[in-house]
Amino acid sequence: MSAFDAFWHVTNLLAPAWGVSVLLALLMRLVWRGQRMDLRKMVVWGGLGGMLAIGLALVLLGRDGKMAGYALLLTGVSLPQWWLTRR
Template sequence: MSPLDAFWHIANLFAPAWGLAALLAVAIKAVWRREAKPLGWRRLWLWGAAGGTAATLMALVLLGRDGRMAGYALLVLGVALPQWAQLSFRR
């Protein structure tokens, strides 16, 4: 496997987490406009992407491979919990 192939392999592993984090950040800013006004798009996305990345890695360790439904459920929780916490516990 070439370095470019390895890069794309890793990028595609984390693409669902990063994409879901971006979609949820857009949904938060659209649905909860007033509550989410002090939160930036980038901050929401970064926290969601970090949680999704951690959830993907945890699913790999716990389940042994990518693509299981339990792994995707963990991914949704990993993306949603940090964004929910920012919206609920903002200063």
């Protein structure tokens, strides 16, 4: 595998974390219009939590693409965003 292929492999592995983070932040902003939320902060913390969850799923489950890994991804994205809306 070349360096270019490895780059795209890792990018595609982490893309769901950032995609779910952006979608969840936008939906939270639509649902709670009265609250003032920093969208960039929510996306960044959600994306980092999702990346951590994907890494943890790879360690625990041994491979990507299992349903438990996706559940861990959703938990990893939603917990930081929930924490940011609490304050």
